Amino acid sequence: MSDYKTGYPEYMQESLKLVADSRAARFGKDFIPMTPEQRQQILEKFHPDWKPAGKRTLAIGPSKGMIVPHEVADILESHPMVKPKEIDLSNVDYDVDVLIIGAGGAGMSAGLLANENGVPADKILMVQKLRLGDANSKMAQGGIQAADKSDDSPSMHYLDIIGGGHYANKPDLVEAMVRDAPDVIRWHEELGVMYDKLADGTMMEIAGGGTSRRRMHSCKDYTGLELTRVVLDEFINRGIGYVEFTCAVDLLMDDKDQVAGAVLYDLDSEEYKIVRAKSTILATGGFGRLHIQGFATTNHYGATGDGIVMAYRTGALLRDLDSTQYHPTGAAYPEQIVGQLATEKLRGRGAQPVNKNGELFVYHLEPRDIESSSYIRECYERENGIITPTGMRAVWLDTPQIEAVNGAGTIEREFAAMFRTFNKFGVDIRKEPMAVFPTLHYQNGGVEINVKTETNVPGLFCAGEVCGGVHGKNRLMGNSQLDIYVFGRRAGKAAAERAKTATVGKLTLAHLDRYDRWLDEAGIKTDRKAPLLLPEYRGQKTLEHKLKLL
Amino acid sequence: MTENGNNMVTIYVMGKKQSVPADLTIMKAMEYVGHQFRRGAGCRGGFCGACATVYRKKGSYKLQGALACQKIVEDGMIIAQIPFSPQEKKTYKVNELKAEASTFLEYYPEIARCLACNTCTKACPQDIMVMDYVQAALRGDIAQAAKLSFDCLGCGLCAMRCPAEIVPYNIGQLARRLESKYVEGPTEHVLKRCEEIKEGKYDADIEELKKMDKPALQQKYNTREMKIK
Numbered sequence: 001m002s003d004y005k006t007g008y009p010e011y012m013q014e015s016l017k018l019v020a021d022s023r024a025a026r027f028g029k030d031f032i033p034m035t036p037e038q039r040q041q042i043l044e045k046f047h048p049d050w051k052p053a054g055k056r057t058l059a060i061g062p063s064k065g066m067i068v069p070h071e072v073a074d075i076l077e078s079h080p081m082v083k084p085k086e087i088d089l090s091n092v093d094y095d096v097d098v099l100i101i102g103a104g105g106a107g108m109s110a111g112l113l114a115n116e117n118g119v120p121a122d123k124i125l126m127v128q129k130l131r132l133g134d135a136n137s138k139m140a141q142g143g144i145q146a147a148d149k150s151d152d153s154p155s156m157h158y159l160d161i162i163g164g165g166h167y168a169n170k171p172d173l174v175e176a177m178v179r180d181a182p183d184v185i186r187w188h189e190e191l192g193v194m195y196d197k198l199a200d201g202t203m204m205e206i207a208g209g210g211t212s213r214r215r216m217h218s219c220k221d222y223t224g225l226e227l228t229r230v231v232l233d234e235f236i237n238r239g240i241g242y243v244e245f246t247c248a249v250d251l252l253m254d255d256k257d258q259v260a261g262a263v264l265y266d267l268d269s270e271e272y273k274i275v276r277a278k279s280t281i282l283a284t285g286g287f288g289r290l291h292i293q294g295f296a297t298t299n300h301y302g303a304t305g306d307g308i309v310m311a312y313r314t315g316a317l318l319r320d321l322d323s324t325q326y327h328p329t330g331a332a333y334p335e336q337i338v339g340q341l342a343t344e345k346l347r348g349r350g351a352q353p354v355n356k357n358g359e360l361f362v363y364h365l366e367p368r369d370i371e372s373s374s375y376i377r378e379c380y381e382r383e384n385g386i387i388t389p390t391g392m393r394a395v396w397l398d399t400p401q402i403e404a405v406n407g408a409g410t411i412e413r414e415f416a417a418m419f420r421t422f423n424k425f426g427v428d429i430r431k432e433p434m435a436v437f438p439t440l441h442y443q444n445g446g447v448e449i450n451v452k453t454e455t456n457v458p459g460l461f462c463a464g465e466v467c468g469g470v471h472g473k474n475r476l477m478g479n480s481q482l483d484i485y486v487f488g489r490r491a492g493k494a495a496a497e498r499a500k501t502a503t504v505g506k507l508t509l510a511h512l513d514r515y516d517r518w519l520d521e522a523g524i525k526t527d528r529k530a531p532l533l534l535p536e537y538r539g540q541k542t543l544e545h546k547l548k549l550l
Numbered sequence: 551m552t553e554n555g556n557n558m559v560t561i562y563v564m565g566k567k568q569s570v571p572a573d574l575t576i577m578k579a580m581e582y583v584g585h586q587f588r589r590g591a592g593c594r595g596g597f598c599g600a601c602a603t604v605y606r607k608k609g610s611y612k613l614q615g616a617l618a619c620q621k622i623v624e625d626g627m628i629i630a631q632i633p634f635s636p637q638e639k640k641t642y643k644v645n646e647l648k649a650e651a652s653t654f655l656e657y658y659p660e661i662a663r664c665l666a667c668n669t670c671t672k673a674c675p676q677d678i679m680v681m682d683y684v685q686a687a688l689r690g691d692i693a694q695a696a697k698l699s700f701d702c703l704g705c706g707l708c709a710m711r712c713p714a715e716i717v718p719y720n721i722g723q724l725a726r727r728l729e730s731k732y733v734e735g736p737t738e739h740v741l742k743r744c745e746e747i748k749e750g751k752y753d754a755d756i757e758e759l760k761k762m763d764k765p766a767l768q769q770k771y772n773t774r775e776m777k778i779k
């Protein structure tokens with residue numbers, strides 16, 4: 001890249017020059033953080049969650065009356081994929097103690113802990129829609145929070161979480177997070193996770209948006225990759241059962257109104273299979289691929305919100321699904337990577353958000369919903385954004401400032417993934433800023449659980465992004481990587497505990513007939529089916545001529 | 551050639567000729583012509599290695615590797631996906647390993663067959679010095695093997711190209727776990743904090759916060775001391 005000049009088109013050069021020229025003057029300067037009143041105002045005016053047109057009231061089910069995005073209501077107000085009368089429940093393909101649906105960090109750690117708490121490896125089954133370990137868990141870049149330094153404490157972590165979540169969090173779950181956090185880090189190191197360290201052997205920890213201390217642990221900007229692959233390696237070492245490319249399409253219940261396994265769909269053979277289980281753990285992640293309000297997303301291909309659909313049909317309560325997280329810094333250019341994540345760690349290490357004139361306009365580490373709202377305001381109200389060749393509005397994230405603050409070589413060393421991706425598409429982030437705009441990142445709400453990850457339906461446990469209550473109405477950076485291991489481990493333990501005494505009655509899919517009745521009674525006439533399993537990105541021409549002949 | 555205002559290029563998806571917009575990634579180009587991925591797509595952002603792809607360009611004998619989500623199509627590209635590479639990951643009890651060269655040889659003796667041909671490195675879509683980390687493992691330099699392999703996504707392209715039939719990413723994974731667990735060891739302040747929590751040092755603080763009503767919590771949150779510099 002020695003002949004590198006610019007990764008941006010000619011018409012953007014004037015703005016880029018203003019950014020470069022103002023860099024030295026901005027060095028060491030922070031924009032003033034907003035007051036609580038200013039924060040509330042900007043949320044109400046600019047955050048996508050506050051647009052009433054984007055939502056409707058859920059018409060059926062145990063959380064009827066809850067206001068959710070249309071895209072979420074659409075999958076919840078859908079018919080099951082399978083018809084109960086077409087499924088033979090007398091032939092059980094897998095008979096296990098613990099069924100885990102989803103193979104991200106929550107699911108895999110649940111498997112390990114179930115095993116350590118007395119469930120033999122061959123009495124655990126993990127089913128995964130795609131490959132083992134393929135999940136949003138793997139895509140996390142910036143880090144994982146844990147209050148383990150002398151100037152920090154679990155109670156400060158608690159306060160940051162609950163304030164960041166607008167006091168809507170479930171206090172017991174927040175307590176579980178902050179109490180377990182240091183032990184999660186300890187556990188990771190015991191398994192062999194390579195966390196970034198300082199020369200003195202202590203953890204390298206940085207701040208994230210809305211954190212009052214530096215408590216973000218990282219593994220370069222491949223934190224999720226490193227955590228996931230170590231836990232996956234251990235999962236395979238234990239010989240725990242798993243099936244890949246196999247989706248759960250609905251949960252099974254028994255005649256005692258307990259969840260008792262699932263109906264699976266093999267993506268290769270397209271046949272269904274029946275798994276009977278004493279404990280079932282949903283660890284299916286979130287709904288990023290529903291593209292709420294048309295937003296691009298950072299999420300994994302499989303993030304289609306399957307878990308909330310399956311849980312809801314068994315009668316599980318949902319909460320906080322009115323709230324969606326838009327990560328402030330999604331890539332806005334080049335076109336090939338629009339929506340993909342530019343880690344918050346960039347701002348944690350000195351990258352400054354600036355407008356088209358190279359001016360600071362927001363404190364760089366506001367909580368995510370506030371930070372995102374301010375980027376939207378800068379682009380759409382103040383018209384101080386840049387416009388990409390495809391017409392997208394964006395602000396600059398001035399990454400070269402990272403090396404001005406921390407020295408040359410910092411970006412390649414600490415941001416290997418970011419540097420690599422932008423380089424592949426022609427932008428050297430050491431030399432030029434990134435164009436960014438908020439991108440759909442995280443499902444803040446979900447299935448309601450208690451500290452043992454139990455839902456209100458016996459036999460059903462949930463862990464990770466599929467759950468609500470942990471993060472209230474807004475999650476802070478580094479708390480989802482923490483969440484999946486805190487509640488994944490708790491789910492494994494609790495599911496194992498239950499499996500010791502639980503017995504499964506006669507299997508039934510009557511709850512699916514009941515669900516169809518609810519749709520009827522609410523006057524919902526639709527041919528929508530859910531869970532979606534995979535998003536639809538095929539070209540228009542193909543879809544218009546599609547036949548299902550084979 | 552243009553279509554609907556797009557510059558188009560010709561690619562061959564597993565031999566089938568297709569016309570696609572020139573600025574698409576291989577992954578989006580395949581979707582454009584009607585593929586719905588079941589295998590061969592994952593994070594779509596260069597973090598998971600599910601979309602390993604090989605291709606040749608018109609007029610070139612070279613077989614090249616890429617991640618489908620991270621590579622823009624080029625005119626004349628002949629594409630095949632390799633979303634799965636057969637390999638056996640050896641299982642081990644991590645608490646019983648020794649941090650030395652013999653551990654690699656015990657589980658993966660084939661690394662001694664490394665020809666130092668560097669084909670693995672050339673195949674890597676992450677531009678990792680694959681051969682160098684395999685060689686580092688062979689001589690017992692765990693730190694180096696761990697460091698050099700760190701950005702590996704486990705896509706499998708190196709393993710599919712290795713004439714000695716080594717599966718490099720398994721070696722890298724073993725090296726990194728050894729490095730963290732045995733060479734670096736646990737972090738003192740993390741262990742200390744775990745003990746403090748167990749002993750109940752923070753119980754009263756947390757209990758107090760849990761009992762607070764919203765205005766009191768707001769007051770405490772809005773006036774909390776920020777120590778992040």
